[in-house]
Amino acid sequence: MGEIRNFRSGSHDEPPHGAMPRRLAAIIVGDIAAYSRLMQADEEGTHVRVKRIERDLIQPSIVEHHGSLVKTTGDGFIAIFDSPVEAVRCSIVIQQNLIGRNASLPKHSRIEYRIGVNLGDVIVEPDDIYGDGVNIATRIEGIAEPGQVYISGAIYEQIKHKVVCGYESLGDRKVKNITDPVRIYRVLPDADAVGRTRSRRENALIFFLGITLMVIAAGVLWYLLAPPPGKVGEQAAAPAASPSPQPSPHEAATQTPQPSPSLASAPSPAPSPSATPLREPQMVAIRGGSFAMGSNDDPTERPVHQVSIKPFSIGKYPVTVQEWNECAAAKACGFTATGKDDAPVANVSWTDAQQYAAWLAQAAKKPYRLPSEAEWEYAARGGTQTKYWWGDKLQPGMAGCKDCGDLAAEQPAKVGSFKPNPFGLYDMGGGVDQWVEDCWHRTYQGAPGDGAAWTGGDCTSHVLRSGSWKNDSRYVRPSNRDGYDTNVRYPTHGFRVALSP
Template identity: 85%
Template sequence: MGEIRNFKSGNQDEPPPHGVMPRRLAAIIVGDIASYSRLMQVDEEGTHVRVKRIERDLIQPSIVEHHGSLVKTTGDGFIAIFDSPVEAVRCSIVIQQNLVGRNASLPKDTRIEYRIGVNLGDVIVEPDDVYGDGVNIASRIEGIAEPGQVYISGAIYEQIKHKVVCGYESLGDRKVKNITDPVRVYRVLPDADAVGKTRGRRENVLLVLLSITVMMIAAGVLWYLLAQPGRVGQQAAAPAVSPVASPSPEPSPREAAVQTPQPSPSLASSPPPAPVSSPSATPLREPELIAIRGGSFAMGSNDDPTERPVHQVTVKPFSIGKYPVTVQEWNECAAAKECGFAAIGNDDAPVTNVSWTDAQQYVAYLAKATKRAYRLPSEAEWEYAARGGTSTKYWWGDKLQPGMAGCKDCGAAASEQPVKVGSFKPNPFGLHDMGGGVDQWVEDCWHKTYQGAPTDGSAWSGGDCSSHVLRSGSWKNDSRYVRPSNRDGYDTNVRYPTHGFRVALSP
């Protein structure tokens, strides 16, 4: 976390050499409010206050959290730059999804909705602004975007298509103002289900058009036959034949979503999901649990402001998954149509690309199928279990040891995906991957510190629950994230490639 700042480059007291301008390759976000003039005309002061509040509470923090820099605000919009195209698109999705929540209770004609365009380009950077074709293209893409949507250029798409968990709808090459070459444009579909729904709508339209065409042809043939002399009596004597075969039933949105690879980094290049068996053919595999005796411990640390203050917590007895939920376990839920997508990957690998809402779908499915009160662990339960009765920096001691956890600098070979569950030693409670492997959702809403946190081990549900807590760190993080006290928050409904979870159960 850090303060929002306008982008600065180099020593501002020393101008660049004559003829040399500071340049950099950057992912550029341009956002603009749809129908801003109309909103200002209806309620000038109220609209101004609302826009400034959105900038302060949503747009600026989202840019910082995704490691970007705010270049400037423009009254009815903003420009930001990022080193990472992935983070730029993630930030754009988060902004739009949070605006949906803010607008839900408002009349449609009073909602503040942004159009967002994202492009990758070589730009000229000045202390308080940024220039170049890269910015112009981002601005033009934003201009053709629909309110509430994120549109990206082909340059961004090529960088993120295997990295950001969402769908993409190609809008083809677009000729944009003052840009010589056409620009390939894609619409981002952050909800994986939207991919199937979009495809389902297209298939439905095609079916309707096909049916109309067949009916017109059949009507023409029938008219021709009836119009021929001497044919009327023959037609009357002939057996009646339906001129049009009934089209096959249109797929429902859920069926259309199942037909589409889910979740899909790219509609064009993703492999199909791993096959899943029907619930009738495959018995339910309950996650293996470890019973944890209750007790008291010092929760938190002084290593990071979000982990303070250190406070004493008493946890009641509970059980928790020995491993994170696996691809195979998740896909049983998907096969039962209780979880929103079929996961890809090895059956014994932890499931990833899971939002907090997705994780809740799985525990609800498990509870329904087993008649047991499955849930996500509370943040306090997770840390208590991860420490395994220890009070050191890591559960094995105060120094990092190779081969104890799956992280970027934990001594394991670098990988593009998490290894199978249980690949590393268990902690003293017999739990695997309680640090590294995959980030793990817990029940609690995100709070920036522990000030006011419950001390009885229960989940902290008060406050703003648009974000929830993640624990463990992942194979893509460094060893700082493997500490049992490490904590982070992420948007409740957004999927991300390193996010998974494990289940818990009260006695």
Template identity: 85%
Template sequence: MGEIRNFKSGNQDEPPPHGVMPRRLAAIIVGDIASYSRLMQVDEEGTHVRVKRIERDLIQPSIVEHHGSLVKTTGDGFIAIFDSPVEAVRCSIVIQQNLVGRNASLPKDTRIEYRIGVNLGDVIVEPDDVYGDGVNIASRIEGIAEPGQVYISGAIYEQIKHKVVCGYESLGDRKVKNITDPVRVYRVLPDADAVGRPRGRRENVLIFLLSAAVLIMATGVLWYLLAQPGRVGEQAAAPNVVAPVVSPSPQPPPREAAAQAPQPSPSLASSPTPVSAPSPSATPVREPEMIAIRGGSFAMGSNDDPTERPVHQVAVKPFSIGKYPVTVQEWNECAAAKACGFTAIGNDDAPVTNLSWTDAQQYAAYLANATKKPYRLPSEAEWEYAARGGTSTKYWWGDKLQQGMAGCKDCGGGAAEQPVKVGSFKPNPFGLHDMGGSIDQWVEDCWHKTYQGAPNDGSAWSGGDCSSHVLRSGSWKNDSRYVRPSNRDGYDTNVRYPTHGVRVALSP
């Protein structure tokens, strides 16, 4: 944003009159378009229209969705304030990740990319502006951010480091213009696993170089042996000489080999055949273990949170649902078949994470196409009915939290950096594992802030604004309030988040 425009610190020569200086502690977002002057010079009208569209369709709705207030736009940027530092950072991540999608098909020199700075400070709020050093620091942090990145102050980091599942790269203390004390700055990495990736890439390069060296040495030895006069003929003429290195070992029958190595099929990983039309010789798709649910009527929701009201009676038809959340191994078979958008990392038996709702739909569609069975995401009503397991208590095991029954921050077992393998906790009365804690789980329904007008037949609620969809279960990073079967939340449809996963359902 360059020089701060229309921002005023608290030491102005003529302070506002007494009585019009309401102060509040707020998380401040300052965003600014990188290379705005160049973009305007190339295409003034087109750039202006695109910027206004981004403000209208992305920035303003994201701020509202995360309970913030847009203070103003500045032509090439914006300022917003939030009561919650967590929501401010989440909003910043959503804006940047959505811009990545918008820019994907555009030439690099025409992309509109924002730099975003976030700070926590005591500010003066007026109807159309906000003032104070807290705003100035946010602006200075934005000024040193890279295009497409979110930089935050140490004050924000201390508030969110255990609440927003991100990676954080400390950039140290920075001296910023017109601010007396240095400011601790962090770069936000929306994918928490990104912190370890540079080291992984270096290790991969080292392994590649070592492998190449071994291959060169082996080639040299083979050339030397073959170059010896008569060596090969002498070996062939000796009837008692055995060459075990080149003797083929007996191979197990195909069925036995498959049983010995239950891994994603190499033919699926390399075959260009679409998943919707698997070849007859392809290895069958690994289907998730499913539990049949009889169906019935239950009281959905609770009075513990406004989003869970009103409690209403719902009749659910018979269906099946995954015994466990979808695992890394199951997801990566879909990725190998080119039907899912990325290859997951982690243990094969751990739940796959960092999924958007769109990703979850891709996996369900992959299963449906490959098996010709009606796999899908469960509806919100089906999920809660299955999670309750026929009970009506606060948790499926009773009204009080019991240690070791679910994977959450205060559920016992100590803090974890990642979800444990599926099935590590006791199943509910329906035989389902991890229906509370472990990972957040996408369902079919669009997000609605309450149950007013919700269907009562167990079907997915698809009406309204579907820019966000419903998540259930809570995760290993949340506390026990999120483990309740009635707990619900919403998140942006096309944005990946490190605690979000999926569990599939199957129609009769």
């Protein structure tokens, strides 16, 4: 892999120009699988495609996640991050976006990266980095499968309670030129995938065992029920008692029942419709008004500014698994959600939420949409201006979050498990993070004052509100806000819908 191949051989273990200050960093090393084959098949085309991916995907993703691109190496790249969380998020974003880019291409033409992530002490020069931390990241990348993100145990310990993904332990691996074995994990962006991965072999074994037991049971049943030899002719000759003849199933199906005299003239009831009626989310009408949006608790919530809100309606609850799966059944939403019907749907991207809103609007013939960020906060405050809608101090049993009380758990509670706010809305804080219409901006500087969604600027990320069951209580404040990648699913992300008058 160009310079990285030399790096693997050990020639880059120490910088050539003397010692420099060290720093602890999360290191990403990416490398294109089967690069030589791709170049041999189409050298110029592959080069152009790789450069386009670096320009349009890899570099912007690194910047968006507060990292620095150290260098590209022809068929790979190296980047460093202050935050292990952001390094892993960036790696997931790159891989999932590549899936979309490759979807329409034949397998032999796809550009797929292997990505390794490690946390280590490194020496940073203007155009390169050095040290065992980089060596380990490179070795991990070499082990990774195409399209996968592998991380070291050091990264895993830092992110396991912060990035809600599935993680498959691959055990300790001895890697070249590193004295101690390195513990390695495979990242599964879908949290449920870890269970599927771990149980794949067990499920296959259970399946074949079940088939074997069915065959044995069928044999035993045949042995018990089959007539003894020599008795078949006698049984066939024995006269059967013949009560009034019964019609065969076919005859019964084709015979016309005789109507009762008293009902002969009554009209036939209308057939019940075969389609299940559309299940629209329960909505709450919100009167317009003006409020002070934001807070001074976090730089992203500043400046506090006055916003006017027009009347609108918003979902009483977040969209549930059952409501989402109606869209999935209509093949208008991208996946079938798992979980209880009355749980909030989760693991949806902003794009997924938009698909649901568009389907619901078309099916119900009503202007359903995502709420704007200003509408969401106005509704979440419920006419209050305190830290939480119920006051300035955390109270148990008011929201579903990591430290919100006894009902906090390893999954979101069913919708409506906590008290409603003064507007009659449930789960406007905790439960699941909730997508809104707006593109992500780091502050409110320049935000609209009329309650409309802020859609200008870079929309590769969109705004999330509410906080989730995995977050601390500070995230359930009505003013709390965050941004996340537009097209990436995440296990704590859900949404609710709004409705224009």
